[in-house]
Amino acid sequence: MIPELGxxxxxxxxxxxxxxxxxxxxxxxxxQPEWMAVARPAVAGQFxxxxxxxxxxxxxxxxxxxxxxYVALNSNSALPTFYRVAAVWxxxxxxxxxxxxxxxxxxxxVAALSRSLPDxxxxxxxxxxxxxxxxxxxxxxxxSNPFTRLLPPALDGNDLNPLLQDFALAVHPPILYTGYVGxxxxxxxxxxxxxxxxxxxxxxxxxxxxxxxAWMFLTIGIALGSWWAYYELGWGGWWFWDPVENxxxxxxxxxxxxxxxxxxxxxxxxxxxxxxxxxxxxxxxxLLGTFLVRSGVLISVHAFATDPARGVFVLTFLTMxxxxxxxLYAWRAPKLGSSAGFELxxxxxxxxxxxxxxxxxxALILLGTLYPLFIDGLDLGKISVGPPYFRAVFLVPMLPLLxxxxxxxxxxxxxxxxxxxxxxxxxxxxVAFALALASALWFFGRVTVLATVGLTxxxxxxxxxxxxxxxxxxxxxxxxxxxxxxxxxxxxVGVFTIGVAGVEAYKIEKDVALRPGQSVNIAGYDFAFRExxxxxxxxxxxxxxEFEVTRNGLLVRVLQPQKRVYRVQTMPMTEAAIxxxxxxxxxxALGDQLGNDAWSVRIQYKPLIRYVWLGxxxxxxxxxxxxxxxxxxxxxxxxPLPAGSTARDAA
Amino acid sequence: xxxxVLPLGGLAVLVVFLFFGxxxxxxxxxxxxxxxxxxxxxxxxxxxxxRQVTNATYRGRMxxxxxxxxxxxxxxxxxxALLAISRTNVVPVVGLNWKDDRPLAIQWLNxxxxxxxxxxxxxxxxxxxxxxxxxxxxxxxxxxxxxxxHKHIAPLTEEIWQRDFLPRIRAAGGSPQ
Amino acid sequence: MKAWCATVVxxxxxxxAFGIDSGDDFADPILQARYERLIHDLRCLVCQNESIxxxxxxxxxxxxxxxxxxxxxxxxxAQILSFMTDRYGDFVLFRPPFVxxxxxxxxxxxxxxGVGAWIAVRIVRQRDRLARADADDSDxxxxxx
Numbered sequence: 001m002i003p004e005l006g007x008x009x010x011x012x013x014x015x016x017x018x019x020x021x022x023x024x025x026x027x028x029x030x031x032q033p034e035w036m037a038v039a040r041p042a043v044a045g046q047f048x049x050x051x052x053x054x055x056x057x058x059x060x061x062x063x064x065x066x067x068x069x070y071v072a073l074n075s076n077s078a079l080p081t082f083y084r085v086a087a088v089w090x091x092x093x094x095x096x097x098x099x100x101x102x103x104x105x106x107x108x109x110v111a112a113l114s115r116s117l118p119d120x121x122x123x124x125x126x127x128x129x130x131x132x133x134x135x136x137x138x139x140x141x142x143x144s145n146p147f148t149r150l151l152p153p154a155l156d157g158n159d160l161n162p163l164l165q166d167f168a169l170a171v172h173p174p175i176l177y178t179g180y181v182g183x184x185x186x187x188x189x190x191x192x193x194x195x196x197x198x199x200x201x202x203x204x205x206x207x208x209x210x211x212x213x214a215w216m217f218l219t220i221g222i223a224l225g226s227w228w229a230y231y232e233l234g235w236g237g238w239w240f241w242d243p244v245e246n247x248x249x250x251x252x253x254x255x256x257x258x259x260x261x262x263x264x265x266x267x268x269x270x271x272x273x274x275x276x277x278x279x280x281x282x283x284x285x286x287l288l289g290t291f292l293v294r295s296g297v298l299i300s301v302h303a304f305a306t307d308p309a310r311g312v313f314v315l316t317f318l319t320m321x322x323x324x325x326x327x328l329y330a331w332r333a334p335k336l337g338s339s340a341g342f343e344l345x346x347x348x349x350x351x352x353x354x355x356x357x358x359x360x361x362x363a364l365i366l367l368g369t370l371y372p373l374f375i376d377g378l379d380l381g382k383i384s385v386g387p388p389y390f391r392a393v394f395l396v397p398m399l400p401l402l403x404x405x406x407x408x409x410x411x412x413x414x415x416x417x418x419x420x421x422x423x424x425x426x427x428x429x430x431v432a433f434a435l436a437l438a439s440a441l442w443f444f445g446r447v448t449v450l451a452t453v454g455l456t457x458x459x460x461x462x463x464x465x466x467x468x469x470x471x472x473x474x475x476x477x478x479x480x481x482x483x484x485x486x487x488x489x490x491x492x493v494g495v496f497t498i499g500v501a502g503v504e505a506y507k508i509e510k511d512v513a514l515r516p517g518q519s520v521n522i523a524g525y526d527f528a529f530r531e532x533x534x535x536x537x538x539x540x541x542x543x544x545x546e547f548e549v550t551r552n553g554l555l556v557r558v559l560q561p562q563k564r565v566y567r568v569q570t571m572p573m574t575e576a577a578i579x580x581x582x583x584x585x586x587x588x589a590l591g592d593q594l595g596n597d598a599w600s601v602r603i604q605y606k607p608l609i610r611y612v613w614l615g616x617x618x619x620x621x622x623x624x625x626x627x628x629x630x631x632x633x634x635x636x637x638x639x640p641l642p643a644g645s646t647a648r649d650a651a
Numbered sequence: 652x653x654x655x656v657l658p659l660g661g662l663a664v665l666v667v668f669l670f671f672g673x674x675x676x677x678x679x680x681x682x683x684x685x686x687x688x689x690x691x692x693x694x695x696x697x698x699x700x701x702r703q704v705t706n707a708t709y710r711g712r713m714x715x716x717x718x719x720x721x722x723x724x725x726x727x728x729x730x731x732a733l734l735a736i737s738r739t740n741v742v743p744v745v746g747l748n749w750k751d752d753r754p755l756a757i758q759w760l761n762x763x764x765x766x767x768x769x770x771x772x773x774x775x776x777x778x779x780x781x782x783x784x785x786x787x788x789x790x791x792x793x794x795x796x797x798x799x800x801h802k803h804i805a806p807l808t809e810e811i812w813q814r815d816f817l818p819r820i821r822a823a824g825g826s827p828q
Numbered sequence: 829m830k831a832w833c834a835t836v837v838x839x840x841x842x843x844x845a846f847g848i849d850s851g852d853d854f855a856d857p858i859l860q861a862r863y864e865r866l867i868h869d870l871r872c873l874v875c876q877n878e879s880i881x882x883x884x885x886x887x888x889x890x891x892x893x894x895x896x897x898x899x900x901x902x903x904x905x906a907q908i909l910s911f912m913t914d915r916y917g918d919f920v921l922f923r924p925p926f927v928x929x930x931x932x933x934x935x936x937x938x939x940x941x942g943v944g945a946w947i948a949v950r951i952v953r954q955r956d957r958l959a960r961a962d963a964d965d966s967d968x969x970x971x972x973x
Binding site for chain 2: 873874886887890891893894913914915916917919
Binding site: 235237240242243270299300339340341342343344346348349352353356357359360363364367368371375380381382383384385386387388389393396397414415574591592 | 868869871877878879882884917918919920921922923924925929930932933936937938940941944945947948951952953955956957958959960961962
């Protein structure tokens with residue numbers, strides 16, 4: 001009964017989404033208030049029914065209803081309840097429903113929080129969101145229905161893939177989707193503006209907070225994915241340049257460029273057609289990512305079960321959506337010129353360089369990810385493009401970007417006026433370099449070019465990012481949320497860079513063969529293999545190794561890596577044991593059993609790796625702070641500057 | 652005006668490639684050995700370690716090399732078909748037992764039937780690497796000149812044998828031993 | 829200075845891990861570095877998207893062994909990589925070769941950077957001209973937006 005209820009709710013939601021699109025878009029076109037007025041309630045109704053459908057699916061999982069095919073394939077009665085709920089989005093059909101739910105939630109938020117926007121505009125925004133919802137719901141109902149019954153019902157389920165039986169499954173996909181899908185809002189704002197034929201600074205001010213919040217969720221989502229892969233996959237890597245990872249990173253790069261470009265459009269009405277294009281690109285890359293993950297076109301650890309028929313559907317929808325938006329762009333963009341100017345060294349030019357570099361980075365990743373497909377399609381054979389390529393190539397736009405960021409933060413509009421800052425920044429650079437060299441030598445005993453460059457850049461950006469807020473607080477000047485947010489986000493970039501430089505340059509990874517009783521010394525830490533024992537978990541059996549980690553004779557931690565075999569799927573899984581610290585992680589994983597009682601053990605020393613994710617969190621937090629800036633909340637057309645503020649203050 | 656249409660053009664190109672990509676198999680790797688001389692090997696036989704199995708024996712003759720292991724599910728699947736194919740006596744079927752347990756392999760052949768005229772035991776996987784094997788079962792067709800003319804990855808069926816192997820055997824002038 | 833020396837020595841010693849027979853380490857750090865680079869550049873064909881360094885598959889272990897033996901035999905990196913591509917094709921290389929069909933791939937960074945720079949310079953020049961032409965422009969606020 002409940003699955004049918006869920007199915008029916010989804011169909012109702014589809015009808016409401018269609019109503020939302022039709023009445024919203026046509027109502028705005030014909031300027032009919034009664035039609036436009038349908039959009040908001042349609043959004044609310046759509047949300048209710050989508051939530052209901054999702055709830056029904058979740059209920060089926062929790063109740064172990066194995067007469068539902070999707071539940072039977074992805075769950076098991078021995079699966080702890082927590083994972084039963086998370087398993088809802090563990091495979092293709094359910095994750096699509098999550099996608100739809102997230103989109104419905106964003107649409108609801110837009111409908112609720114934009115009372116002050118002109119009616120035709122908001123009707124168009126909701127209309128475009130409705131079109132996207134319609135597309136995804138049609139796709140789900142037609143090719144990927146999570147509610148199809150399995151008759152006769154299975155006696156028990158196939159169990160959730162052991163790799164997914166982890167806390168991170170509960171948080172990574174929802175947060176990632178919130179970010180990914182959130183760019184649909186910026187996309188809809190862009191389409192609405194193009195349909196209206198009007199794009200001004202007010203539009204940029206409306207679009208910015210939505211974009212920043214979506215970007216914030218995407219940042220956290222990607223960081224969570226990286227952290228999860230690190231401890232779950234047993235290899236200790238934190239980024240693999242896997243096609244699916246790239247599929248989430250490209251929208252992030254485009255989104256970052258978009259946030260910066262919106263700044264220029266909001267402040268000076270410049271870069272309007274470029275900002276439009278970026279808003280289209282960011283969501284297009286999200287859609288492309290959705291396609292890549294589910295179509296079987298690329299090989300990936302993350303790919304969902306593949307089916308070319310589904311791939312054709314998504315591709316068609318993608319083409320219509322993006323093609324439609326780009327056609328609007330080709331039509332409207334030529335009229336969006338402006339005659340405002342800015343000097344060679346100005347905030348605008350720094351933001352222009354920022355955008356160029358970010359877009360180049362995204363383009364390079366796109367090229368690398370799709371290149372094997374191009375070569376295969378042209379019958380030129382099969383090649384692989386893997387981490388060695390991406391790592392080398394990504395640095396090309398990134399290093400200049402870091403260099404520019406440290407300075408650009410302080411540039412003024414129209415004319416940079418960096419005179420007074422040249423010396424402090426230069427001194428900061430020299431100090432950063434000295435600190436970088438010194439710490440590399442002191443802590444790690446050796447210096448590499450990339451590590452030094454990375455550490456220097458990171459330290460310098462941190463210094464540069466903190467200058468403005470600290471000087472303002474010292475002088476008791478006001479500090480707007482926008483300035484503070486920006487500083488925190490750039491501070492995060494610096495922290496991230498330090499983390500990456502540290503871990504990539506100085507990590508030590510060793511595969512050793514050990515028998516209980518033996519020990520090995522890595523990076524100054526002694527890893528003593530004490531014993532091996534069997535343990536039982538709720539739905540798995542495991543062999544557990546006990547390792548005593550000491551340094552200079554003092555106990556650091558006892559680590560217990562496991563080799564699990566889940567009872568239903570009989571897939572062996574490595575559960576690494578990690579001890580976390582401010583300066584380093586120590587990572588131990590059991591490999592295969594060798595002869596003679598020996599086991600192959602992977603031990604890793606990962607200096608500064610926590611800063612990779614900490615940096616990302618700071619970036620996201622900065623975004624959150626920036627999005628709460630007062631100017632996004634008030635409705636007034638013009639805001640007089642508060643008395644006594646200097647030229648630098650006004651956001 | 653023209654430059655504003657560029658993104659649309661780019662999208663079109665991308666979509667075309669993605670569409671054709673949907674009907675390809677990204678993980679099916681063609682063998683670089685096709686058209687090249689087969690790698691030479693000399694291995695102890697599975698049944699009798701004193702006996703040698705080498706492809707020098709087949710100089711001047713076409714033969715089929717089948718890579719298998721008792722640990723491989725797909726090999727179990729293709730075993731019946733392989734038995735039927737070897738009974739037709741069109742070309743000799745030589746086995747390559749890849750990184751397996753010798754007693755288990757012998758037991759397997761005894762219990763399920765032995766489709767191989769002889770079968771080499773590749774204990775450390777070196778010969779398999781030379782042949783570019785990455786996932787059992789794999790089946791190679793080698794012509795009388797010792798050149799690899801076809802490779803099939805995944806379980807062999809009689810249908811595939813008739814569709815892919817027999818025409819090539821006939822074309823190369825292969826005949827029953 | 830002493831601490832630095834001690835750390836250096838410690839690290840060099842630490843890189844020679846003990847155990848029964850890891851077989852993973854070369855006495856010569858240069859060989860070790862080459863080994864690590866090579867195994868990260870080669871794809872494990874059994875596991876999706878892993879290098880033979882990361883993969884737990886049997887084939888990956890076998891291929892790592894081959895790389896080790898070839899390094900000990902004094903083969904060059906190019907020889908080792910062509911050993912692999914002769915048997916498995918270019919697909920086994922995670923770092924695509926620089927040949928005609930991958931020129932676009934490898935030259936893209938420089939090309940894109942060049943195009944991007946050209947576009948950026950053009951725009952900045954044009955806007956700079958406009959800015960100077962605006963003789964009586966008001967002093968706009970600076971600061972972030």
